[in-house]
Amino acid sequence: MFDQLFERLDRLGLDIFAAQVNIGGRIVLQKNFGKQKRYPVYSVTKSVTSCAFSLACDDKLLSPEALLSDFLEERYKALMSDDFKNLPFQRFLTMTAGSFPFRPTGENWCEYILSLDTDCTDASYHYSNIPAYLVGTAVENAVGGDLAGYLSDRLFTPLGIASPPCQTSPEGHFYGATGMELTVSELASLGQLFLDNGSISGKQIISRDAVQRSVTPYVKTNDGDSYGYFFRVADDHFSMVGKWGQRCIVYPRKKLVAAYLSHQPERSNELYRTFDDFISHKRSVVI
Helix, strand or coil: CHHHHHHHHHHHHCCCEEEEEECCCCCEEEEECCCCCCCCCCCCCHHHHHHHHHHHHHCCCCCCCCHHHHHHHHHHHHCCCCCHHCCHHHHCCCCCCCCCCCCCCCCCCHHHHHCCCCCCCCCCCCCHHHHHHHHHHHHHHHCCCCCCHHHHHHHCCCCCCCCCCEECCCCECCCCCCCCEHHHHHHHHHHHHHHHCCCCCCEEEEEEEEEHCCCCCCECCCCCEEECCCEEEEECCEEEEECCCCCEEECCCCEEEEEEECCCCCCHHHHHHHHHHHHHHHCCCCC
């Protein structure tokens, strides 16, 4: 049934590297235009950072209401404004912690960020890599070790995923916003975990409550959808999204996960709309 989708993509000239569709937990489509390999997934990394936060909450180390500033190194305290000190994790997770530049720079990203004149009372939606970096850094400090290793032990290994490449900051923290590479199957596995409310093969990896918090719409974006905890949320689906056409879309009511990898700097939204239009207009699927 997906032949029509790929015919449509061909007609539009929308090339993709790989795609996978799961229905009812079964792989019904897997296409790799070339070999199965890892590709950069850019801001999908933010959703993985959201997973790390959820795991730390399940471990009773953090909560959405906890102040992020309490989990940054003491040496940065003098740089923090009072407004920044009072921001809970939830404000960073939902991109409502103020209007930051798009990405951190310099040799010490924490110093750079905390030296900015940011209005942290502004609770409107402002997309940036900086909130995800701060969450990743704070979660890393909360769990007391390398966040990539924590994710490997608690998330990737249970899913059968070997530790993926990821990026760190100049001061050695997990970047949290971008820099990860995944295969399409690995990306689909993350989506399946969220479709199944955090469980795999009967084992609860992330609590159901934490999963539901992550994909709850908290704030409207500038793109017409909503934002959860580093997840894009629409009416009938939620997504992990990379900037240039890397995406995993989860349709809970259809019990369907669609993941694809591509490189479409100018047409990533068109690619997403093509996938979503095709899947949304399928009234039923065969499991």
